[in-house]
Amino acid sequence: MRALLAMPAGLQHRMFTASQLSRLRELAEIDTGRTVPDLSAAEDAELAEVEVLLTGWGSGPVDAAALARLPRLRAIVHTAGTVRGIVTDAVWERGDLTVTSATEANAVPVAEFTLAQILLAGKRTLAQEHAYRRDHRPPTSIAASEIGNHGAVVGLVGASRIGVLVAEHLRSFDVEVLITDPFASAEEVTALGATKVEPEELYARSDVVSLHAPDVPSTRGLVSRGLLALLRDGTTFVNTARPALVDLDALRDEVVSGRIxxxxxVHDDLADDDPLWNAPRASITPHLAGSQGNELHRMGEAALEEVRRLRAGEPPRFPVDGGRRDVSA
Known part of the structure; x- marks a missing residue:
């Protein structure tokens, strides 16, 4: 089975360990020492033999022109999350290609990061650390009854793959979990140890609200000024999903005021003078929740498993449905 690393130069060494690359060579006929970032620049003779493309962040689109030169292509194994921008309509129209993604593997560190932030929020760490740095003594402005995770209410906006993982993690803690998602049934939410509620109830009752909805047209601006206004004073809002889902002006007003x-x-490029940078109750990180460093090897492992399944004639573990290819949260 001939395979090709259709990704930016050097990316294979970030996604795979040396051992994993060795196993990849055992599973497929592939040169793991080189990549082909641009399929249009590849030789016709090489592409004519390729059965599997391994893609990643920064890979070029697999369009109709590329497919015309890939007559034996069976599958596109994506080592990252969403395949948007790489897998074009031409792939789905061909009808006989398998597309897989490592989104499930990437969901693991996002859920871990989110869990950590939820628990830290229960301790009111942002407010307490700021006051401690300023006054050099334990803060007295926050009532003890407002601090802690015992009996706290955590609201999850979206029962996506990450939202589900977070809910499962939270079952180990003494917290109440609320979930709002129009596509999840009450029975499905109950099975996660949570309660399904409407958005207004979730925002009004939660001590922490964590966003886990996908970035699709229907969710743009999902977190509105009106919903943010329902948050009680001191609530923490966590966004590891997408910035387009949140009314940034409204969120800025609430955070800079110190109310939440x-x-x-995740956030759109903030201007250098955006007041959020210096807001005492804002933590702004450079998209750290997703796979970093050695966590990328988990995604590489997921891709290896898909290649193994292809070779063995087994169905893929995490196929991408053409009708839902933009959903990655």
């Missing part, structure tokens, strides 16, 4: 706290791991 926010953990923003």
């Amino acid at each position: 706290a926010a953990v923003l791991d």
